[in-house]
């Protein structure tokens with residue numbers, strides 16, 4: 183049964199390294215709970231790399247190498263025995279320009295269209311757990327800010343309407359004890375809406391399966407996201423295996439990571455959700 187509920191999303195729980203294992207995390211959790219309750223909100227969703235009882239969903243991280251030499255130098259990835267650095271660089275090269283006509287940075291004037299696009303997309307996908315955005319959310323989370331969030335829309339050249347969008351955010355990691363490299367520039371895939379299946383455009387015979395077309399459109403959009411991330415000097419592009427991400431991971435050369443991300447709900451009993459039925463992007 184479909185139900186919509188106001189809940190909070192908790193992210194970035196962090197205790198200073200020197201203060202760990204002193205049970206400060208439960209104090210922080212109690213205090214944030216008190217503050218959230220004051221707004222008459224009693225449920226939350228949160229994620230963690232560690233296993234706590236009991237996840238709503240467990241998803242896996244995937245990584246698309248954009249800078250093989252640096253990733254190998256710093257030990258994020260390794261050079262397979264049967265290849266050379268030159269071949270590895272060639273393998274992960276991306277084009278210098280995006281492909282999709284009308285692909286451009288999102289602007290303030292696009293917010294209303296992006297709101298409708300995203301909320302309609304989630305409804306149409308038959309997901310089991312997903313956020314419902316407000317116009318305020320769209321402005322806050324998606325309007326591009328250099329070094330924070332990168333959002334691109336596709337303005338249809340004929341209608342001038344926005345019919346696709348893709349977004350990723352910047353979360354750099356410190357590289358400890360490396361003589362040259364201090365920062366790993368990592369982009370994380372955020373929300374997206376690919377082009378809708380258009381009956382007029384697709385030849386019918388042998389291609390009746392709409393999901394093939396959806397996968398094709400999503401791959402094209404993600405390819406342009408990777409190119410944009412490379413142009414913005416990111417070393418790696420990360421994503422989870424939630425939503426329809428499984429449709430592009432192999433073809434666009436994402437590698438399966440070691441890390442999982444567990445999703446949890448606070449004060450809400452809910453059955454397990456498969457990653458492809460989950461629409462909530464968190465860290």
Ligand SMILES: CC(C)(COP(=O)(O)OP(=O)(O)OC[C@H]1O[C@@H](n2cnc3c(N)ncnc32)[C@H](O)[C@@H]1OP(=O)(O)O)[C@@H](O)C(=O)NCCC(=O)NCCS
Pocket residue numbers: 193194195196197198201202203204205206207208229230231232234465
């Ligand atoms: C996650 C973090 C705050 C936990 O702090 P800590 O000093 O290791 O743990 P504390 O001694 O303060 O607290 C331990 C309790 O917190 C719980 N806990 C640990 N991590 C948790 C998490 N991510 N969410 C909720 N509870 C958590 C433990 O289960 C334990 O409770 P229990 O004894 O009832 O099982 C700390 O390890 C950290 O800052 N890590 C880096 C950031 C991070 O990974 N954040 C996770 C969310 S993205």
